[in-house]
Amino acid sequence: MFINETRLKVRYVETDKMGIVHHSKYYVWFEVARDEFIAKLNITYKDMEDMGIMMPIIETHCKYIQGAKYGDEVIIKTNIEEITGVKVIFQYEVFRAIDGKILAKGSTVQAFVSSKEFRIINLKRKYPELWEKIKVV
Numbered sequence: 001m002f003i004n005e006t007r008l009k010v011r012y013v014e015t016d017k018m019g020i021v022h023h024s025k026y027y028v029w030f031e032v033a034r035d036e037f038i039a040k041l042n043i044t045y046k047d048m049e050d051m052g053i054m055m056p057i058i059e060t061h062c063k064y065i066q067g068a069k070y071g072d073e074v075i076i077k078t079n080i081e082e083i084t085g086v087k088v089i090f091q092y093e094v095f096r097a098i099d100g101k102i103l104a105k106g107s108t109v110q111a112f113v114s115s116k117e118f119r120i121i122n123l124k125r126k127y128p129e130l131w132e133k134i135k136v137v
Contacts, residue, residue, distance in 0.1 A: 002136040003079045004040050006033040007097065010072045020067035026104050027060065030092050033076035034108070037090070041133050051127065054118070055088070055110040062106035066096075073097035083135055085124035087111050 014025040074094055081091040094104040112123040124131045
C-alpha cells in the first residue's frame with residue numbers, strides 16, 4: 001500500500017479564539033495531502049481535468065482526537081482505502097511531528113465524473129491508462 005506523508009506548519013490564521021486549529025481547516029489539509037498523494041503517482045488534478053475527468057467529494061468524515069496549535073508541524077499520512085472504477089476513498093491521519101501524537105483521522109469519498117456532462121464514469125473502463133497509475137491499493 002502506498003502512503004504519502006505531507007508536512008505542514010500550522011499558521012495563525014488556521015486557529016480559533018482558543019488557539020487551536022479550527023475543525024474546518026483539517027479538510028483543507030486533507031485536500032493539500034490528497035493533491036500531493038496524486039502528484040506522487042505522476043498525475044495532477046490538472047492532467048485529469050484536461051482529460052475530462054473531475055473528482056467531486058461526495059462524503060467526508062473527520063474524527064478530532066487532539067487539537068493542533070499555532071506553530072505545530074503536522075504530518076498528514078494519506079492512502080487510498082478503497083478504489084473502484086467509479087469512486088475512490090482516501091484515508092488521512094494527522095500527527096503532530098514533535099511527539100507523534102495522532103490529532104485526527106478522516107476520509108473523503110470522491111466519484112469519478114465527466115467534466116462535460118457531470119455524470120459518473122467508470123475510470124477503469126474509460127481511461128485504463130489512468131486506472132493503472134491510480135490503482136495503488
